[in-house]
Amino acid sequence: DIWEKKILGLGSPKFDRMRNVNQEKQKVPDEWMKIIQKPDGNKKKVVFYNTGISALLEHNEKLLEKIKDVLHVFRENQDYVTLLWRPHPLMDTIIKTMRPQLREEYQKFVKKYRNEKWGIYDDTVDLDRAMKLSDAYYGDGSSVAILYQKMNKPLIFQSVNVRYGGKMQEDFIWSYNFVADGQDIWFVPYYYNRLCRYHCGENKITLLKQLP
Secondary structure, eight states: OHHHOOOOOOOOHHHHHHHHGGGGOOOOOOOHHHHOTTTOOOOEEEEEEEEEEHHHHTHHHHHHHHHHHHHHHHTTTTTTTTEEEEOOOOOHHHHHHHOOOHHHHHHHHHHHHHHOSSEEEEEEEEOHHHHHHSSSSEEEEEEHHHHHHTOOOOOOOOOOOOOOSSOOOOOOOOOOOOOOOOOEEEEOOOOOOOOEEEEETTTTEEEEEEEO
């Protein structure tokens, strides 16, 4: 009751702004439309690819390899889907100051991606346009992902341990909460909408029911 008297919950200005942005009034650059439109005039699906700073600082070279793998996948499927890559605005600065050993390699494939022009590279300040224009989110967990989730569009987090063009590596799953029941531990992974059971004696995880 004390908190109800002291705090008035009116929502989030960021969420409200996203709800009020009219997609029809968003100015889409002509060079973007050339990539998005099919030869018959129909629009391809657009995937908003977001790469963040936290993932870079945690995974280093592995994240760069993941990004290159993602670019490879979308390049192979450019006839059906358009990749709209929007890295964190401070990505290059952070690499320069905190991960200088990665800068040359990063700039190399960014330049290649931009020059080939099969996908969109968005380094503008207009985040709303990218979010409204896209049909789904793929990439790192961030405040942008939380904001995107409010738009009721598909949202998928990437794992640096999963590769399409190279050798598949073991993925990892984790959860904030679990229930222990004898030799079994029940939980719902953070990234997957599935009920899981871990068998302690067998050191084995079984994926069970798909959740809404």
